[in-house]
Amino acid sequence: MADAVKLYGTVLSAYVSRAKIALNIKGIKYENLEEDLSNKSADLLKYNPVFKKVPVLLHNGKPISESLVIVEYIDDVWKGVPILPQDPYERAIARFLAKFIDEKCIPVIKAVGSNGDEKAIAEACEQLQILENQLKIKGTKFFGGDSIGLVDIAADFIAYWHAIREEAAGIKFFTEDKFPKLTKWADDFVNSEAVKNTLPPREQMLAFYLKFFGKANGM
Numbered sequence: 471m472a473d474a475v476k477l478y479g480t481v482l483s484a485y486v487s488r489a490k491i492a493l494n495i496k497g498i499k500y501e502n503l504e505e506d507l508s509n510k511s512a513d514l515l516k517y518n519p520v521f522k523k524v525p526v527l528l529h530n531g532k533p534i535s536e537s538l539v540i541v542e543y544i545d546d547v548w549k550g551v552p553i554l555p556q557d558p559y560e561r562a563i564a565r566f567l568a569k570f571i572d573e574k575c576i577p578v579i580k581a582v583g584s585n586g587d588e589k590a591i592a593e594a595c596e597q598l599q600i601l602e603n604q605l606k607i608k609g610t611k612f613f614g615g616d617s618i619g620l621v622d623i624a625a626d627f628i629a630y631w632h633a634i635r636e637e638a639a640g641i642k643f644f645t646e647d648k649f650p651k652l653t654k655w656a657d658d659f660v661n662s663e664a665v666k667n668t669l670p671p672r673e674q675m676l677a678f679y680l681k682f683f684g685k686a687n688g689m
């Protein structure tokens with residue numbers, strides 16, 4: 471019997487894209503269910519009663535929540551192109567970096583608002599430099615090597631969403647000049663087959679961030 475795979479998400483979410491990218495890497499067909507987060511569906515509340523957040527993956531009726539847990543689940547269930555390294559130490563490092571991205575890197579990047587706070591920018595650059603150094607040491611196209619892996623997927627916000635957010639805020643610190651490896655990685659990542667059709671349209675994302683920063687309609 472074919473697998474029944476459903477994904478509850480929203481088009482603008484970098485967390486949801488993580489799950490979509492992993493499903494694309496494995497070539498899994500799924501039903502995409504768009505949630506209205508201001509009026510969450512009964513299904514979402516039933517399947518993720520703890521966090522009540524997207525994404526939720528429903529595999530043959532069984533729900534899985536939290537984007538990085540979903541990515542690992544997809545890698546465990548569907549063989550083929552691996553997402554996590556096979557070596558236990560390398561797996562641990564990939565999980566560590568994904569945790570770092572979620573718990574330290576992305577929060578400090580998001581903490582940079584539209585007021586150009588120098589201290590917040592310096593802190594964000596310090597964390598991005600850690601990722602820049604990782605790529606420098608590895609010398610590979612992606613954090614996962616020559617193909618996309620867990621760390622790349624965890625960093626999808628940095629690859630796509632962040633530059634649009636910078637444009638909306640009118641502040642740019644994620645530059646080729648400062649981060650030559652990371653900006654090249656971002657370009658390769660967003661243009662790769664498994665990723666590009668998961669990303670929200672640029673104009674829609676920009677409109678969202680302009681509203682977020684109170685700059686819509688040229689205000």
Ligand SMILES: N[C@@H](CCC(=O)N[C@@H](CS)C(=O)NCC(=O)O)C(=O)O
Nearest residue numbers: 483485507522523524525536537538
């Ligand atoms: N740690 C979660 C974060 C997911 C998350 O924050 N999802 C947002 C959409 S981007 C959400 O569902 N927000 C609804 C809410 O907070 O009520 C993950 O990795 O899946």
